[in-house]
Amino acid sequence: MGSFDPSQETNPLPKPSATGTDEPAEAPARVGTIVWGLVVLALAVLIVISQLGIVVLNGTYVLIGLMIGAGAALVIGGLLSARKRDNRTTNGKS
Numbered sequence: 001m002g003s004f005d006p007s008q009e010t011n012p013l014p015k016p017s018a019t020g021t022d023e024p025a026e027a028p029a030r031v032g033t034i035v036w037g038l039v040v041l042a043l044a045v046l047i048v049i050s051q052l053g054i055v056v057l058n059g060t061y062v063l064i065g066l067m068i069g070a071g072a073a074l075v076i077g078g079l080l081s082a083r084k085r086d087n088r089t090t091n092g093k094s
Helices: 031-052 059-085
Strands: none
Touching: 031 059
């Protein structure tokens, strides 16, 4: 039987560097998550307002307005995200 040699041990995890710069960058918040969170928040606020009797709301108009606003925000956010992503250098692959 051979002796154990720790230098030949395979380790799937990279060794941490002394400077600590190998930490993964934080992923930015996704546009869709932010937009749909705002839609849910707006619906909750509108429900509370209508239950208090401050304003009488037509549900159809509220939903149409929220969907138009959410759709516009998703399209604009996607375009801005794509524009930011296109500024990176390419490696020649498609």
